[in-house]
Amino acid sequence: xxxxxxxxxxxxxxTGLVPRRSFIQQMVGLGLSAPMASxxxxxxxxxxxxxxxxxxxxxRGGGGPLKLLWWQGATLxxxxxANGTKDQEGSRIFYEPLAVWDNDGNLVPVLAAEIPSRENxxxxxxxxxxxxxxxxxxxxxxxxxxxxxxxxxxWEYVKDPATAAVTIGVFKDIVVEKIDAYTIRVTFNQPxxxxxxxxxxxxxxxxxxxxxxxxxxxxxxxxxxxLRPVGTGPxxxxxxxxxxxxxxxxxxxxxxxxxxYFDTIEMKGGGDATSAARAVLQTGEYDYAWNLQVxxxxxxxxxxxxxxxxxISPGGDIEFIQxxxxxxxxxxxxxxxSIKSKHFAFSDPAVRQAMALLCDKKSMQQxxxxxxxxxxxxxxxxxxxxxxxxxxxxxNIDKANQILDKAGWKRGADGVREKSGKKMKFVYQTSINPTxxxxxxxxxxxxxxxxxxxxxxSVTASVFxxxxxxxxxxxxxxxxxxxxxxxxMTAPDAQRFMDQYTSAEVSQKANKWQGRNICRWINADYDxxxxxxxxxxxxxxxxxxxxxMNDMVVNDNIVIxxxxxxxxxxxxxxxxxxxxxxxxxxxxxxxxxREA
Amino acid sequence: MGHYLLRRLLIAVPxxxxxxxxxxxxxxxxxxxxxxxxxxxxxxxxxxxxxxxxKFGLDDPIWQRYFHWLWAMLKGDWGFSFISRVDVDKLxxxxxxxxxxxxxxSQVLALAVALPVGIYSAARPYSLFDRVxxxxxxxxxxxxxxxxxxxxxxxxxxxxxxLPFVYRADIAATGWQWxxxxxxxxxxxxxxxxLFQGASWTRYVRSAVLDVIRLDYVTTARSKGLQExxxxxKHVVRNALIPVVTLxxxxxxxxxxxxxxxEQIFRVPGIGSLLIDAILRNDTPVVMxxxxxxxxxxxxxxxxxxxxxxxLDPRISYR
Numbered sequence: 001x002x003x004x005x006x007x008x009x010x011x012x013x014x015t016g017l018v019p020r021r022s023f024i025q026q027m028v029g030l031g032l033s034a035p036m037a038s039x040x041x042x043x044x045x046x047x048x049x050x051x052x053x054x055x056x057x058x059x060r061g062g063g064g065p066l067k068l069l070w071w072q073g074a075t076l077x078x079x080x081x082a083n084g085t086k087d088q089e090g091s092r093i094f095y096e097p098l099a100v101w102d103n104d105g106n107l108v109p110v111l112a113a114e115i116p117s118r119e120n121x122x123x124x125x126x127x128x129x130x131x132x133x134x135x136x137x138x139x140x141x142x143x144x145x146x147x148x149x150x151x152x153x154x155w156e157y158v159k160d161p162a163t164a165a166v167t168i169g170v171f172k173d174i175v176v177e178k179i180d181a182y183t184i185r186v187t188f189n190q191p192x193x194x195x196x197x198x199x200x201x202x203x204x205x206x207x208x209x210x211x212x213x214x215x216x217x218x219x220x221x222x223x224x225x226x227l228r229p230v231g232t233g234p235x236x237x238x239x240x241x242x243x244x245x246x247x248x249x250x251x252x253x254x255x256x257x258x259x260x261y262f263d264t265i266e267m268k269g270g271g272d273a274t275s276a277a278r279a280v281l282q283t284g285e286y287d288y289a290w291n292l293q294v295x296x297x298x299x300x301x302x303x304x305x306x307x308x309x310x311x312i313s314p315g316g317d318i319e320f321i322q323x324x325x326x327x328x329x330x331x332x333x334x335x336x337x338s339i340k341s342k343h344f345a346f347s348d349p350a351v352r353q354a355m356a357l358l359c360d361k362k363s364m365q366q367x368x369x370x371x372x373x374x375x376x377x378x379x380x381x382x383x384x385x386x387x388x389x390x391x392x393x394x395x396n397i398d399k400a401n402q403i404l405d406k407a408g409w410k411r412g413a414d415g416v417r418e419k420s421g422k423k424m425k426f427v428y429q430t431s432i433n434p435t436x437x438x439x440x441x442x443x444x445x446x447x448x449x450x451x452x453x454x455x456x457x458s459v460t461a462s463v464f465x466x467x468x469x470x471x472x473x474x475x476x477x478x479x480x481x482x483x484x485x486x487x488x489m490t491a492p493d494a495q496r497f498m499d500q501y502t503s504a505e506v507s508q509k510a511n512k513w514q515g516r517n518i519c520r521w522i523n524a525d526y527d528x529x530x531x532x533x534x535x536x537x538x539x540x541x542x543x544x545x546x547x548x549m550n551d552m553v554v555n556d557n558i559v560i561x562x563x564x565x566x567x568x569x570x571x572x573x574x575x576x577x578x579x580x581x582x583x584x585x586x587x588x589x590x591x592x593x594r595e596a
Numbered sequence: 597m598g599h600y601l602l603r604r605l606l607i608a609v610p611x612x613x614x615x616x617x618x619x620x621x622x623x624x625x626x627x628x629x630x631x632x633x634x635x636x637x638x639x640x641x642x643x644x645x646x647x648x649x650x651k652f653g654l655d656d657p658i659w660q661r662y663f664h665w666l667w668a669m670l671k672g673d674w675g676f677s678f679i680s681r682v683d684v685d686k687l688x689x690x691x692x693x694x695x696x697x698x699x700x701x702s703q704v705l706a707l708a709v710a711l712p713v714g715i716y717s718a719a720r721p722y723s724l725f726d727r728v729x730x731x732x733x734x735x736x737x738x739x740x741x742x743x744x745x746x747x748x749x750x751x752x753x754x755x756x757x758x759l760p761f762v763y764r765a766d767i768a769a770t771g772w773q774w775x776x777x778x779x780x781x782x783x784x785x786x787x788x789x790x791l792f793q794g795a796s797w798t799r800y801v802r803s804a805v806l807d808v809i810r811l812d813y814v815t816t817a818r819s820k821g822l823q824e825x826x827x828x829x830k831h832v833v834r835n836a837l838i839p840v841v842t843l844x845x846x847x848x849x850x851x852x853x854x855x856x857x858x859e860q861i862f863r864v865p866g867i868g869s870l871l872i873d874a875i876l877r878n879d880t881p882v883v884m885x886x887x888x889x890x891x892x893x894x895x896x897x898x899x900x901x902x903x904x905x906x907x908l909d910p911r912i913s914y915r
Contacts, residue, residue: 075679164651242687244690269863270859271863278749514642
């Protein structure tokens, strides 16, 4: 979509011709995230919908216990040391950030008094600073008041590399200063279009200065409050057994009225997704289960019991296949899959195009994923109702055969195509996961009909997804011809997600294969666009840039997007949750209640 | 015997050292690293991962890491988990009570089933009771625990809705209520494990008793007019149980190793699930801690079994 068309659409929203909801959905259809679309409207001066969540209870407490099931149990409760979302969710019960993202992409204030904008002077015109006003009257669980000092301290704590906090990426390039006891200014060193990163969502939880101050830097691991969180959240800490259980009780001096509803909260860990689904949907032993990576058939059968329902919220996660343009077998300068080498088949765009035509996404969605996945042609997410006009996908074995014939790949005596003596036999690797093995089988079958033989390889998830330099099977090394996995959009903004295809991020021996551009794709136009997108302040122009970048990657067929995976959770029928696909499950925990 | 005991204890020390070297080397050579999950997170810069690795000494050579670990162990510091950032001994101690309760109860159940059934089967070999018991025993130890566990869950939790199938180590109730809930949630895992173990022990007890019941002194006791019950209990069982007692002593360490599959199915927070989680996440200190404890227990209980055997059977002498 061109910039002109985008601006016209935004004008329509302003005049009321197009509802805000519909605009956001269209943007998501083009591959942007809802928060980005919301930012576009905010920039144009269109006020956010006052997203008042439905909250019926008229008093605090009285709701009994809330039992959550996380089949990967939380192993620590300090948000800045979190190993993955499970630890962030465990911490989120007790700690809070300044603002969170709701399902429509709106920023909702939690510890902030209001969302910064141009009108209230929060956002600077040059895009280099944001002023946050903090809520007054908020106290930590131990009674101390929450002030701007805590925010400034959180920044100092996280940005210190000796602390080894995993959220450092968000805090290291900013300066946070206190303006008064309830106001802070966050200054970026260059104009930053997407400013809602520091102190927002999962990476922005604020920690108390008076408890963590003696433990900055190298002493960070000794802080007793790493295991006994004291936060501002709706529940106070009771007990924690790593990997097993997190328990909390109601915070009677919580800063929002009539909240929380439940008296105690318990987050149990361990087991697997299927038994978690069973405990919520079939026996009703638990009220909520996270991340049900279970086949839809099984989920439907369990829901028939009538005790719970699977909740599906769209997000940015995408299951996709990468094709290797380099040679994964032969070493060049002591390095396999080096950018100096070329793949004998995949460096030919025609072969890549043929491969893309052989992925039967529709069948995968219909038979494997069901409600839990949507076939997509975009690398950035794409709900089925809105198709991007720029990328098309189809499943057509005959067309693939034609393209390969024309490109000079003739079938040999065994039915496998070959050219200049090299046969089309590829190694296709992924992690061990029943769903993924089924997807592999689907692709292999179609490829066989086109004369391509695929050798399926599956690696244990904990090895495949590791960054172990000594192991040849990690996804970062990509020492195979094709690989498949799900990449998650951990932040609502597309910049970090899309800059993984710039040439600076190429995964190679020099950076111990920790670069994020795993398919070693190098394209000068893309690099230029990425640079432009990072500094473009006008969110509309920026959106147009990212849509173009998405199209570049997909049309070159270096990645074949397969399934856009929404978040699937299970909740009992009478539990009212405010679930978002753009933030943690528990991002609005204070609003959860049970309908009578 | 004192001489024998001393010699065994002295041999135990190099055995433990050897075990720890092998364990450590295998773990160090194993693929994967504890900070793997961060590798997929674009917001964690590679520099932080490097810093964490350096902080935990992951980049030092293997022998250096081993001696570092050994020295710390000797001082009583069992290490610091990479994943939970908690001391390893605290992690293990948290899980011991549950493991003892559930796995311990299952061993008691196994004994309670194996002894009477085995003895009675041997007393009346090839009778109907014996045939039925043997068939059930074979079925029992052929069916894997994950299968029987799932069957029980489907039957008792889902169909009948009598029992909860998620184990909770902390029940917010006291007195009778607490016991009642504890029993309800423990029945299934204890039964699954206990019957599996009991099935193989039944056969063992049966063959041990059969060996003894044929001997001459049993015939003598009978011909002297003693009641069958007294012959069985006082003469046969006491001698037949000697090998059984040593077998039980040798399987005691299993209680601490936990039952990994059952713990996964029922979400029992025992040592077995701690071990498997640590292995999958490459959390080396925890794996070293747990396996080291386990190997100490194995050596210790082997020693006890040997001593016990010598004490129960006067024909055995120590050399």
